[in-house]
Amino acid sequence: MSKDVKRGDRAKSKSVRPLAALLPYLARYKKLVIGAVVSLFLAAFTTLALPTAVRRVIDHGFSDENAALVNNYFTVLLAIAMLLAIASACRYFFVITLGERVVSDIRRDVFENVMTLSSTFYDTAQSGEIVSRLTADTTQIKSAVGATASVALRNIILGVGALIMMVITSPSLAGIVVGVIPLIVLPLIAFGRRVRAKSRKAQDTLANASAYASEAIGAVRSFQAFTNESGATRHYSNAVDTAFNAARSAIGARSILTAFAIFMVFSSVVAVLWIGANRVLSGEMTPGTLGQFLLYAIFAAGALGALSEIWGEMQLAAGAAERLSELLVEQSDIKSPENPAPLPEPALGTASFEDVTFAYPTRPQDMALKGLSFNIQAGESVAIVGASGAGKSTLFGLLMRQYDPQSGTIKIDGLNVRDVDLKQLRERMAIVPQDVTILSGTVAENIAFGKPDASMDEIKAAAIAAQAQSFIEVLPEGYHTQVGERGVTLSGGQKQRVAIARAILRDAPILLLDEATSALDAENETLVQKALEKLMEGRTTLVIAHRLATILKADRILVMDNGQIVESGNHKTLSAKKNGVYARLASLQFNIGKAA
Numbered sequence: 050m051s052k053d054v055k056r057g058d059r060a061k062s063k064s065v066r067p068l069a070a071l072l073p074y075l076a077r078y079k080k081l082v083i084g085a086v087v088s089l090f091l092a093a094f095t096t097l098a099l100p101t102a103v104r105r106v107i108d109h110g111f112s113d114e115n116a117a118l119v120n121n122y123f124t125v126l127l128a129i130a131m132l133l134a135i136a137s138a139c140r141y142f143f144v145i146t147l148g149e150r151v152v153s154d155i156r157r158d159v160f161e162n163v164m165t166l167s168s169t170f171y172d173t174a175q176s177g178e179i180v181s182r183l184t185a186d187t188t189q190i191k192s193a194v195g196a197t198a199s200v201a202l203r204n205i206i207l208g209v210g211a212l213i214m215m216v217i218t219s220p221s222l223a224g225i226v227v228g229v230i231p232l233i234v235l236p237l238i239a240f241g242r243r244v245r246a247k248s249r250k251a252q253d254t255l256a257n258a259s260a261y262a263s264e265a266i267g268a269v270r271s272f273q274a275f276t277n278e279s280g281a282t283r284h285y286s287n288a289v290d291t292a293f294n295a296a297r298s299a300i301g302a303r304s305i306l307t308a309f310a311i312f313m314v315f316s317s318v319v320a321v322l323w324i325g326a327n328r329v330l331s332g333e334m335t336p337g338t339l340g341q342f343l344l345y346a347i348f349a350a351g352a353l354g355a356l357s358e359i360w361g362e363m364q365l366a367a368g369a370a371e372r373l374s375e376l377l378v379e380q381s382d383i384k385s386p387e388n389p390a391p392l393p394e395p396a397l398g399t400a401s402f403e404d405v406t407f408a409y410p411t412r413p414q415d416m417a418l419k420g421l422s423f424n425i426q427a428g429e430s431v432a433i434v435g436a437s438g439a440g441k442s443t444l445f446g447l448l449m450r451q452y453d454p455q456s457g458t459i460k461i462d463g464l465n466v467r468d469v470d471l472k473q474l475r476e477r478m479a480i481v482p483q484d485v486t487i488l489s490g491t492v493a494e495n496i497a498f499g500k501p502d503a504s505m506d507e508i509k510a511a512a513i514a515a516q517a518q519s520f521i522e523v524l525p526e527g528y529h530t531q532v533g534e535r536g537v538t539l540s541g542g543q544k545q546r547v548a549i550a551r552a553i554l555r556d557a558p559i560l561l562l563d564e565a566t567s568a569l570d571a572e573n574e575t576l577v578q579k580a581l582e583k584l585m586e587g588r589t590t591l592v593i594a595h596r597l598a599t600i601l602k603a604d605r606i607l608v609m610d611n612g613q614i615v616e617s618g619n620h621k622t623l624s625a626k627k628n629g630v631y632a633r634l635a636s637l638q639f640n641i642g643k644a645a
């Protein structure tokens with residue numbers, strides 16, 4: 050995995066080579082590219098034709114004997130202007146459309162890929178950084194592919210064309226100009242590098258500020274609850290100030306660069322004019338030729354100036370392309386095998402761990418599971434209990450293959466989870482997690498999360514079974530009520546019931562319940578418990594339980610401590626064990642003394 054993505058660094062690019070990553074995207078839209086290039090050339094050539102026409106007007110147009118020709122010259126000038134206008138409009142259309150097209154494709158591809166990345170990636174990646182790449186970096190590319198590349202190409206054509214025309218018009222004057230070019234270009238390149246370094250710093254600091262903003266806005270209620278709004282504002286304004294200072298420094302450097310470029314270019318033009326004027330006075334050159342040469346010199350100088358600016362933009366875009374490429378090539382460490390083994394149909398609903406040892410990639414020294422072994426029979430309901438941090442949720446994560454263990458084997462329906470198709474494997478399970486994920490959208494959409502093609506009737510049936518119908522019905526628009534970002538308009542218990550309905554609708558052979566009823570009041574809990582019991586019928590259920598009622602109903606209890614299964618049995622046998630982990634846990638946590 051790329052360290053840059055993980056650490057959230059913004060890779061520093063010095064060359065424009067990463068822009069090559071855009072070529073496959075451009076290749077998809079050959080017609081647009083051809084349209085853009087043709088109109089670019091047309092616009093450049095018509096621009097180059099203008100000075101020739103101007104010379105003819107100056108040298109011949111103002112004399113009486115050629116009065117008839119004057120009209121012709123001006124007509125030609127007008128025609129050239131019209132051609133230039135049409136070519137420029139086409140260039141704009143093709144080039145900008147191409148930029149938009151390419152960027153939407155890149156956005157989609159990057160998003161598609163990051164959605165497949167594993168928990169290992171997300172343990173360290175900053176979501177704000179990824180979103181910033183999807184927005185800011187793609188925008189940078191859009192301007193590169195759209196405006197910048199076309200301006201660059203136009204100026205290269207124009208610059209080279211103007212230089213050639215200068216040589217044709219007056220080889221000796223052109224010689225002087227060509228000799229002066231390195232004097233202008235070399236300092237510009239050197240200084241341009243510094244400007245770019247500063248611009249890059251400005252962009253990086255802005256990305257940091259944005260990442261913080263997205264995190265803080267997402268957690269605004271917590272900030273308010275802890276009356277820490279001013280702390281957040283201070284943090285953000287510091288980040289913005291840093292970004293501003295970096296930007297100001299870049300702007301300052303760029304202003305000096307611009308002044309230098311303009312002065313050098315114009316003083317060279319003045320020098321050419323000076324020498325040229327002397328030649329006209331001595332009769333070596335016609336005024337029209339000088340005028341034509343001068344126009345070409347201005348074109349060439351303008352093209353050179355534009356290119357020096359554009360180079361910086363291209364490098365920024367190259368940095369953006371590099372960062373996006375990292376996300377595009379990033380591979381999940383959890384993948385389906387090339388030839389997945391077929392899972393038995395119909396599903397059996399068995400699960401087993403064989404001597405599984407696992408440490409989270411971010412904490413390789415810290416074993417979350419140590420030589421874990423157990424067998425779950427089809428249709429069995431197993432409660433997993435243990436102190437906080439014992440490794441219960443980790444066990445669920447491994448079953449769903451969010452991570453792979455360092456050693457040992459995990460099997461579902463008798464097959465190693467590494468040997469089967471990841472999607473099929475996960476389809477065998479439905480989870481009600483500790484942190485319910487509700488997305489902005491309607492209640493119905495949230496229930497159908499694990500089965501997007503579910504009909505309204507199915508959604509309602511699932512909601513009824515999860516005891517969610519009663520609260521959904523009284524929402525302003527029932528099932529079509531928007532729940533807000535992360536379900537902010539729902540209570541904890543309501544979110545939990547939506548999550549249960551979601552699991553019911555998924556109708557998977559193995560149910561994973563992670564304290565599924567912890568946020569419910571006693572009355573609703575009893576109701577939901579009933580719903581869950583019904584759901585559990587004929588299914589294999591693993592339930593991380595913190596409540597006695599759940600534990601009592603389980604066929605078996607696995608007691609976890611410090612990443613290991615230390616006891617296994619039923620409530621009666623386990624609570625009778627003197628100094629047993631369960632007995633101690635139960636007496637503390639469930640008030641077993643009174644309940645049993």
Ligand SMILES: Nc1ncnc2c1ncn2[C@@H]1O[C@H](COP(=O)(O)OP(=O)(O)OP(=O)(O)O)[C@@H](O)[C@H]1O
Pocket residue numbers: 172409410411412417435436437438439440441442443444483
């Ligand atoms: N993504 C992660 N990266 C690194 N360590 C983790 C990660 N998730 C959990 N851990 C660590 O792994 C250990 C087991 O955590 P786990 O979430 O499985 O505990 P648990 O038994 O489910 O606890 P609880 O009852 O509090 O939910 C803990 O020490 C925890 O800090």
